[in-house]
Amino acid sequence: MAHGIVTGFDGSAQSEAAVGWAAAEAALRGVPLRIVHAWPWLGAALDDGPAAAPHRGALHESAEVAERLREAHPGLEVVTEALAADPVDALLAAAPEHRLVVLGSRGLGGFAGLLVGSVGLAVAARSTTPVVLVRDTAPAPAGSPEIVVGVADESSAAVLEFACAEAERRGARVRAVHGWELIPFWTAAGWMPPQADSALREADVRAALEKAVAPARAAHPGVDLVTETRIGGAAHALVGAAAHADLVVVGRREHRPAPRLGPVAHAAVHHCTAPVVVVPHA
Structure with a gap:
């Protein structure tokens, strides 16, 4: 049976906005939140070279974000997970176990040539679970x-x-x-x-x-x-x-x-x- 909400986090502003939205939604529904950071070379290459630096930072930040969310939503169960996998594949595999997938999107808004992240588009096009795309510039x-x-x-x-x-x-x-x-x-x-x-x-x-x-x-x-x-x-x-x-x-x-x-x-x-x-x- 599907339970909880899963969201992707990569350290970007749009992914942080998505995680925040997902936490509020999970608290509203009374279900747990799972934060996933996925990268194919997360294990062996994590300590090597500049390409791994953003992922090392994202792993550290995801723990901090989770703690802030627990403080903002008392009683909310938040778990973080790091996976050595393609982000699209990891999120699609997790989707059927959850009620909702929440991802960040980026762009200018309106009709000004907006580009949505490739991970968000790919997951939204293939997921059997509803997918929410959240902007970091969404109006209050x-x-x-x-x-x-x-x-x-x-x-x-x-x-x-x-x-x-x-x-x-x-x-x-x-x-x-x-x-x-x-x-x-x-x-x-x-x-x-x-x-x-x-x-x-x-x-x-x-x-x-x-x-x-x-x-x-x-x-x-x-x-x-x-x-x-x-x-x-x-x-x-x-x-x-x-x-x-x-x-x-x-x-x-x-x-x-x-x-x-x-x-x-x-x-x-x-x-x-x-x-x-x-x-x-x-």
């Missing part, structure tokens, strides 16, 4: 907490369930977002949106979204779950709606031909400033 929460979740259709049940369960823990509102696009048609002036059909199309989209969230509403009656449809496509809609979110939840289909993030999840982890949870689902 302001006002009532809100979780934004991207909803494609009724296949998003697992994604909505995660968002609502998290909202119950945090006392947060859930905003379920679905992006859609008008189908243009040709006129003498060029391609034009079918204005006469747009209202009908929007009504259909709203009805489908309400149908998709109905099971989550029934399962979590105490959660304030609101729906929102936006024209402009799914990725654009989610990133726009998540501008002031405290947490963003997206789905990833597990059975793609090759392990990868879909376009919506890819946009979220690259452009949303809040922590992003990638939830695998059928």
Whole structure:
């Protein structure tokens, strides 16, 4: 049975932010936290050369970070582990034993050419456990907490369930977002949106979204779950709606031909400033 939360630490600012977020989440859930530092040559080469210096420092820092977290969250069980393994392989191997994997990501935020760390992307694309990517520059929460979740259709049940369960823990509102696009048609002036059909199309989209969230509403009656449809496509809609979110939840289909993030999840982890949870689902 999966238990606890696992997070990766390499001494960077983004990994320290991820560990801090993971500790708060573990305390909220009442589960232990496991901090992993992995490097293929951690054993034999640890004392040799400048390449090993960052890893020697990270090992020392991880113990200090763990102690600070125990002080900040009394009663939280924190364990640290050093593994002589590739970080992606180590985290993917640990993921099924845990309820959540939390990793750091780096970048400029917004649409300014953000780069997410390769370890975070690889784990998020392949893990069978939900993965959270946390920035070291994430804005501090302001006002009532809100979780934004991207909803494609009724296949998003697992994604909505995660968002609502998290909202119950945090006392947060859930905003379920679905992006859609008008189908243009040709006129003498060029391609034009079918204005006469747009209202009908929007009504259909709203009805489908309400149908998709109905099971989550029934399962979590105490959660304030609101729906929102936006024209402009799914990725654009989610990133726009998540501008002031405290947490963003997206789905990833597990059975793609090759392990990868879909376009919506890819946009979220690259452009949303809040922590992003990638939830695998059928």
